Each structure stands twice: as structure tokens, then as C-alpha cells.
Amino acid sequence: MTRRKKRAADTATGMLVVLTIAVGLPVNVVSDYLPSVLTDHKAAWIAGLATVTVAAVWLTWLAPRLAERRARGKLFQVLPVPKGWIPRGELDEVVQALTGAGSRTVGVTTALWGAGGFGKTSLAVVACHDRRVRRYFSGGTVWATVGQDRTGAEIADVIRSICETLSAETPQMTDLQQLSHHLAELMAERGRMLLVVDDVWTSAQLEPFLAVVQRSRLLVTTRRPRTLPGGVVKIDVDAMTPAVAVRLLGRNLPIMRANLRRQLLEVTGGWPLLLALVNARLVEDVSQGALVNAAAEQAVARLRQAGPAALDITDSGRRETAVKATIDYSLEALPGERRERFLELGIFAEDVDVPLEVAVLLWRGTAGLTLEQSQTLCEELAGLSLLSLRWVDGKHQVVALHDVLRSFARSEHAIDPKRPVRGRLIHKNGERCRFFGASASAE
Numbered sequence: 411m412t413r414r415k416k417r418a419a420d421t422a423t424g425m426l427v428v429l430t431i432a433v434g435l436p437v438n439v440v441s442d443y444l445p446s447v448l449t450d451h452k453a454a455w456i457a458g459l460a461t462v463t464v465a466a467v468w469l470t471w472l473a474p475r476l477a478e479r480r481a482r483g484k485l486f487q488v489l490p491v492p493k494g495w496i497p498r499g500e501l502d503e504v505v506q507a508l509t510g511a512g513s514r515t516v517g518v519t520t521a522l523w524g525a526g527g528f529g530k531t532s533l534a535v536v537a538c539h540d541r542r543v544r545r546y547f548s549g550g551t552v553w554a555t556v557g558q559d560r561t562g563a564e565i566a567d568v569i570r571s572i573c574e575t576l577s578a579e580t581p582q583m584t585d586l587q588q589l590s591h592h593l594a595e596l597m598a599e600r601g602r603m604l605l606v607v608d609d610v611w612t613s614a615q616l617e618p619f620l621a622v623v624q625r626s627r628l629l630v631t632t633r634r635p636r637t638l639p640g641g642v643v644k645i646d647v648d649a650m651t652p653a654v655a656v657r658l659l660g661r662n663l664p665i666m667r668a669n670l671r672r673q674l675l676e677v678t679g680g681w682p683l684l685l686a687l688v689n690a691r692l693v694e695d696v697s698q699g700a701l702v703n704a705a706a707e708q709a710v711a712r713l714r715q716a717g718p719a720a721l722d723i724t725d726s727g728r729r730e731t732a733v734k735a736t737i738d739y740s741l742e743a744l745p746g747e748r749r750e751r752f753l754e755l756g757i758f759a760e761d762v763d764v765p766l767e768v769a770v771l772l773w774r775g776t777a778g779l780t781l782e783q784s785q786t787l788c789e790e791l792a793g794l795s796l797l798s799l800r801w802v803d804g805k806h807q808v809v810a811l812h813d814v815l816r817s818f819a820r821s822e823h824a825i826d827p828k829r830p831v832r833g834r835l836i837h838k839n840g841e842r843c844r845f846f847g848a849s850a851s852a853e
């Protein structure tokens with residue numbers, strides 16, 4: 411019997427009992443069958459019983475729901491739902507594959523695959539927060555980010571940090587295999603759990619996480635489906651459907667002319683990353699007083715002139731051209747040398763949350779920006795969706811650059827390992843090496 415059916419059966423039984431009492435007692439009172447102490451104050455008794463009945467029916471309905479709400483699994487290291495996320499049909503597919511709530515096969519391991527920036531990570535985050543998933547994984551959900559450059563020892567660090575989060579103890583073992591079994595045991599002890607492994611690039615990176623599938627479930631996101639083992643339920647995260655893309659394009663904007671909307675969908679190819687950038691620039695233009703149609707016309711002209719006339723998202727060369735055109739169009743909204751400052755962020759390692767203070771240090775070195783100027787610049791870039799700025803532990807602000815945008819920044823900004831700023835950032839404090847990836851520490 412499914413949970414929903416069981417809950418309905420419990421509620422129906424509870425209500426039947428309450429109704430039997432509720433109907434039985436007044437009937438007996440009215441028919442003078444009961445002793446005078448009850449029958450002398452019929453009206454009061456009937457009113458009292460009616461109140462008790464309503465309260466009992468309400469409690470019977472409420473109790474299983476409250477119990478279920480309490481049973482919702484905790485989220486460990488899972489990002490908050492992205493601001494302005496537009497629901498897409500793939501979410502139900504993911505939830506069904508994870509919980510078996512639909513007709514599709516339940517995946518012990520489920521994978522979201524698709525090219526960079528198509529929304530795999532965002533979809534996985536939203537799935538973790540989904541009510542149905544949280545109810546199903548009552549032991550909780552834990553998140554691990556891998557990324558292209560992480561190998562052996564760094565993967566071991568990721569697993570160690572998850573074990574610490576789950577058990578509040580640092581595991582003593584150093585062997586990767588032992589660590590992965592330790593993680594599997596910790597997860598199994600907590601009950602039904604979900605582990606999300608985000609941004610996997612190789613089978614070797616995924617291997618240490620596979621031990622958990624004995625007792626728990628795994629959700630993987632990857633650009634490379636070949637890294638996945640057999641028996642995985644694969645969900646293709648591709649271009650957005652026109653209906654969803656239109657909602658993302660028009661987020662927080664007045665309605666624009668249909669032909670402009672169509673042309674913008676063509677130049678962005680339904681690619682969420684570009685749609686989000688174009689939307690953010692249009693919102694900025696409108697907030698500066700532009701009419702939405704005038705701003706959209708300018709966007710179409712600008713993107714057609716510098717990028718492909720219509721983006722074929724299966725063609726990675728065209729994708730690169732479209733990214734460049736869109737970033738340039740986004741950055742045009744900012745005065746001065748902001749483009750350079752943005753490109754400098756490409757020196758940081760991928761999938762790393764860079765503390766705002768480290769970005770401040772970087773820009774102080776490259777352009778003499780003050781703390782306030784750097785903060786303002788970060789906010790402006792975040793406003794254009796070129797980076798995300800969020801609080802960690804309610805105390806520290808971190809800057810995160812999407813992989814696709816970071817790769818672009820890296821390719822456009824020639825990185826000289828001997829540049830004094832980079833050197834100073836790296837050597838001033840050994841801890842900062844991790845913001846640049848493994849290669850930086852070797853310099």
C-alpha cells in the first residue's frame with residue numbers, strides 16, 4: 411500500500427470512529443435513553459459534543475500530516491532553490507525516478523546529463539527541496555560537488571567533509587575505499603538517504619561514491635553520460651521547451667512583442683544560461699527607463715550581429731560564439747573597465763565558492779578597487795546574472811561563477827602565472843591555494 415493510500419485509510423478509520431461516537435451520543439441523549447444527569451441539559455450536551463466532534467475530526471485529519479511533515483528529511487550542504495527558478499517538466503521525471511512515485515522505473519542511481527549550462531545542477535537542487543523527495547528520503551539528502559579537476563585526494567576530502575557533516579566526527583582513515591564504505595555506513599544508519607554527486611567528469615571520480623547505492627540512492631549530474639555505470643536511469647536535460655523558455659526570458663519584465671520574443675528564443679537556442687543572461691540585461695535596461703520592446707529589439711540586433719543568427723545548441727562552436735556575444739552584451743551595461751575585472755575572475759578554480767574578501771584582494775591588486783567598489787561591482791555582476799553572490803553560514807559572502815562563464819573568462823583573459831597579483835594571492839596565505847585549484851600550489 412502506498413503512503414498516500416495508507417494515510418487516507420488511517421484518516422477514514424479515525425473519522426468513522428469519531429462520527430460513530432458523535433452520532434451515537436446525541437441520539438441517545440435526545441431519545442432519553444441516558445441518565446437524567448445527561449438528559450437534563452440536552453442543549454448544552456449537544457453543543458459540547460458537536461464542538462468535541464469538530465475538534466476530533468480536525469485533529470484526525472491533521473495528525474498524520476504533521477507526523478509526515480516532521481518526517482521530512484534534512485538537507486545537508488544543499489544550496490537553496492535558485493532565485494527566480496522557472497519550473498520545468500523534467501522535475502517530475504527526476505522526482506519519479508528517485509521516489510518511484512510514477513510509472514517510470516525507480517533509479518537506485520539517477521543521472522541528469524546534458525551540455526554545460528542547461529540546468530542540471532539547478533534541477534538537482536530543486537529536486538532535493540521537493541516535498542515528495544524530502545518525504546521519501548526521511549534520512550535526509552546530502553550534496554557533494556566534484557568538478558572537472560578533482561581527483562583522488564581531493565575526492566577523499568569531499569567524502570571526509572560529508573562524513574563530518576553527517577556524524578560530527580572526522581574520520582581517521584585516509585584510504586579512499588575505506589572512506590567510501592564509511593560514508594555508505596553512515597548514510598545507511600540514518601535511514602533512507604539520497605546522495606547527490608554534482609558535476610562528475612570521469613568514472614574514476616564517480617567510483618568512490620558508488621558504495622552508497624547498497625542502501626541509499628544516488629543522483630548524479632554530468633556532461634558526459636559515458637562516465638555512468640550500467641543500470642542508471644538517465645534523464646536528458648536539454649534546451650528548455652519554448653513555453654518554459656518564454657517564462658525565463660520574460661521573468662520580472664512587462665510583456666514584450668511576440669516576434670521579439672521569438673527572435674530572442676532563436677538567438678539563445680532555449681539555452682537556460684543565455685536566457686538568464688539576456689533576461690537580466692533586459693531587466694536592467696527596463697529599470698533604467700527603457701521600454702521592454704525597445705530593449706528587446708536592441709538585444710536581438712546586438713546578439714545577431716555578434717553571435718549566430720539562430721543558435722543551434724548541439725553545435726559547441728556556435729555555443730561558444732553565442733556565449734561571447736551574450737556576455738559582451740551583458741557587460742555593455744556596465745561602465746568602465748568592468749569587463750576586465752569580470753574576466754579576471756576566471757583565475758579561480760571551477761566549482762569553488764570564492765569568499766568575497768578574496769575577490770576584493772584580487773581587484774585591489776589589479777585595479778586598486780576599494781572594498782566598497784569591489785562589493786558594488788560584485789552586486790552589479792550578480793544583477794546581470796554573470797555571477798552569483800550568496801551568504802554562507804549567515805556570516806560570509808561568497809562569489810560563484812558558472813563553469814561556462816568561467817571557461818569563457820579564462821579563455822579571454824590571458825593568465826600569466828608570474829603575474830604579481832596572482833602570486834601575491836597564492837603565497838600570502840597557503841589556504842588561498844584552494845581557490846585556484848591544485849595547479850596553483852605547484853607554482
Ligand SMILES: Nc1ncnc2c1ncn2[C@@H]1O[C@H](COP(=O)(O)OP(=O)(O)OP(=O)(O)O)[C@@H](O)[C@H]1O
Binds near residue numbers: 495527631684
Ligand atoms: N529552470 C530554470 N529557471 C531559471 N533559470 C535557470 C533554470 N535552469 C537553469 N537556469 C539558469 O541557467 C544557469 C545554468 O544552470 P546550471 O548551473 O543548473 O547548469 P548545468 O547544466 O549544471 O551546467 P554545468 O554542466 O556547467 O554544471 C543557472 O545559473 C540559471 O541562471
Ligand SMILES: [Mg+2]
Binds near residue numbers: 631
Ligand atoms: Mg552544474
